[in-house]
Amino acid sequence: MPDSNQHEAIRYRAFTPDDIAAGHALSSAVRWRHRPDDWRFAAQTSSGIAAVDASGAVVGTALAWKFGVEAASIGMFIVSPEHQQLGIGRELIERHIRELGARTVVMHAIGSGLALCETLGFEKTGTIHQHQGAAFQPPLVSLPPGERLRPIGANDTPRLVDLASRASGLDRSAVLPQLLDVASGIALDRDGELLGFALFRRFGDGHVIGPVVAPDSPNESRAKALISYWLALHAGMFVRVDTPARLGLSTWLEGLGLPHVDSIERVVRNGPLPVDATSIEYAIASQALG
Known part of the structure; x- marks a missing residue:
């Protein structure tokens, strides 16, 4: 069972270029194929939030892209396996939703991430085949x-x-x-x-x-x-x-x-x-x- 005290120690701040190595480590931990250069491109084109534990380590990320004033997407959404089920993912997405306001927001999700999105008002619109x-x-x-x-x-x-x-x-x-x-x-x-x-x-x-x-x-x-x-x-x-x-x-x-x-x-x-x-x-x- 995750330790609830861990959640109390989590703080949230802007994702910066200095976090690219940590983001890459997170994506590698969940077996994504992204390179540091892929993270760099994502960081340059978006605004992001990092979840940081008491030691200062980045344990979660979510980046958002604004497409004009009417739409946006959220991606690079990861919580480290050791810090899941603590509400970190929900907090990351909710912070972006508040900032994006009335925009139409697109995400791609599976498993527990999909279940979380549905509780936050997202609706399925189709399946992507990789x-x-x-x-x-x-x-x-x-x-x-x-x-x-x-x-x-x-x-x-x-x-x-x-x-x-x-x-x-x-x-x-x-x-x-x-x-x-x-x-x-x-x-x-x-x-x-x-x-x-x-x-x-x-x-x-x-x-x-x-x-x-x-x-x-x-x-x-x-x-x-x-x-x-x-x-x-x-x-x-x-x-x-x-x-x-x-x-x-x-x-x-x-x-x-x-x-x-x-x-x-x-x-x-x-x-x-x-x-x-x-x-x-x-x-x-x-x-x-x-």
Whole structure:
């Protein structure tokens, strides 16, 4: 049984860059694949809270990202295994909820974290399937006539922000340019009009494909073409894709050699998000970013 005296000794303060090593140690303790650089990117793009014990050790974290004045996400939510069931996780989330106010808040959670979110007013909105692997054989996927894949250029950023914001229902004007600084990108183009895109970047002990945004198409061919592009360039590398289960890409990804290794629930408080159905987010950037 946890010692209730431990809870009395816990204090809460802002998460700072000096806490990155401690955050990385926490994520390693719960077997997350994050690198210190992944924590550094998270800390640079968010505001966070650290739970600290009497010795000064960081025993819990939760970071929050604001997307304009209407929405936010909470992620990097961890309590050390030795300090769970003390109410620390609830306090971390409640502090962010109070600060975020009336914003629509997105989280991804499983197990006890999911149960906690539901007691705090979050509602399930869908399941995310995590796929990862290194031995894949991507097919060549045909695009509709007049459409092609091309490298993303500097002048594409406003359109990328617009597509990403409409597909997710979250204002990506601040975070997407920062993602572009650490990612490579491929665009789906039709006669000079940018229709969709997919980013590829280092993450954990491999790489992640996401976000992937494209218009609806028969058999999800546009999304498959964007994902296949990156897989073909990085055969043999460890790659991860997090895709909403409802979109039906999981069977196709498994057939390529990217097994479905985990499922996590997407939950929303003060929802729903104003998603534009003309652009679909086939893979998310990360669970932390919503």
